[in-house]
Amino acid sequence: MHDLRVSVIDACNFRCGYCMPAENQYRFLRSHELLTVDEITRLVRLFVSLGVRKIRLTGGEPLLRKELPDIIRSLNRIDGIEDVALSTNGHHLAELAADLKAAGLQRITVSMDDLDEEGFAELSGVRADLNRVLTGVEEAVRVGLRPVKVNVVIRRGINEHAVLDLVNFARGEGYVVRFIEYMDVGTLNAWGMKDIVPSKEILATIQTRYELAPADPNYFGEVASRYLFSDGTGEIGFISSVTQPFCSQCTRARLSAYGSLYTCLFASEGVDLRGLLRHDASDEKILKTILDTWAARTDRYSEERAEMTSEEREKHKVEMYSIGG
Numbered sequence: 001m002h003d004l005r006v007s008v009i010d011a012c013n014f015r016c017g018y019c020m021p022a023e024n025q026y027r028f029l030r031s032h033e034l035l036t037v038d039e040i041t042r043l044v045r046l047f048v049s050l051g052v053r054k055i056r057l058t059g060g061e062p063l064l065r066k067e068l069p070d071i072i073r074s075l076n077r078i079d080g081i082e083d084v085a086l087s088t089n090g091h092h093l094a095e096l097a098a099d100l101k102a103a104g105l106q107r108i109t110v111s112m113d114d115l116d117e118e119g120f121a122e123l124s125g126v127r128a129d130l131n132r133v134l135t136g137v138e139e140a141v142r143v144g145l146r147p148v149k150v151n152v153v154i155r156r157g158i159n160e161h162a163v164l165d166l167v168n169f170a171r172g173e174g175y176v177v178r179f180i181e182y183m184d185v186g187t188l189n190a191w192g193m194k195d196i197v198p199s200k201e202i203l204a205t206i207q208t209r210y211e212l213a214p215a216d217p218n219y220f221g222e223v224a225s226r227y228l229f230s231d232g233t234g235e236i237g238f239i240s241s242v243t244q245p246f247c248s249q250c251t252r253a254r255l256s257a258y259g260s261l262y263t264c265l266f267a268s269e270g271v272d273l274r275g276l277l278r279h280d281a282s283d284e285k286i287l288k289t290i291l292d293t294w295a296a297r298t299d300r301y302s303e304e305r306a307e308m309t310s311e312e313r314e315k316h317k318v319e320m321y322s323i324g325g
């Protein structure tokens, strides 16, 4: 266990079709249901004592959590953390980037699936304003939140046209694009194999324009396969959890906004750590619960997906916005 994803809120102001389709009604957690800053800090400290070195704050949309700078500041005081990063839709970045940097945030990943204003709003909901996101990312770079990564999900027949635009844009700005295969995470997005565009196909599209060379992972458990542009201007990555699952190398635990521990993005059930915290459990008791959960994990959903029936795939799965991507 090396990485911990901490969802700081389940609510979001966007409605990306693959995550929170706009036609659904959502009931978000009330503030007393969310882990507090102190609770997040205590749990993260315990995870770090077990070997976690990288923390990613996510959601829902983490910039909607008012105490986000406090959370970052507090996590930065924990010895042993090497990296605190943030995944965001970027909508509130322009106003918040400087505070986040001052609180100790190192870098950001911004999600962006199209570079056409109308297309962007169609993909991510009526409040999704591309120019606002772009301004936010510029401000993040200005205050030193670097390197910027851009997460892109390409869906068949929806935004395949955006691949080269996004690559050109990111190369020009010095950002690293990560193409994430569209996953059957949660239960709301009506995913089908026919909707995904395999990484290999996206790579082939990019190779029509650029020469690329495969690169080694930066560390064991890195989920993206990396490629470097042969002219030396940057890199791109592919997270191919559908066509090339990497369950056997997974070093990632997830803490939901309501304080449950999940050992897989596709899990149905988490283990309630918030209950332990709120019933005055000792550090030893919480550590034992985390260790027992991690040791007992058998999750390899992505490796088993191909053999599953659609009924098996449709069993209850936790939604991406409550445990973070």
Ligand code: SAM
Residues within 6 Å of the ligand: 012, 018, 019, 058, 059, 060, 061, 062, 087, 088, 089, 109, 110, 111, 151, 152, 153, 180, 181, 182, 183, 184, 185, 189, 320, 321, 324, 325
């Ligand atoms: N709201 C923030 C954002 O959009 O970056 C953080 C949370 S979001 C759940 C984290 C990442 O999950 C985003 O990059 C998003 O594109 C990705 N994601 C959500 N649903 C997905 C799906 N069904 N398949 C692949 N990636 C997905």
Ligand code: SF4
Residues within 6 Å of the ligand: 012, 013, 014, 015, 016, 019, 020, 059, 060, 061, 088, 089, 111, 124, 321
């Ligand atoms: Fe919100 Fe991120 Fe999900 Fe889009 S992917 S709906 S921005 S949580």
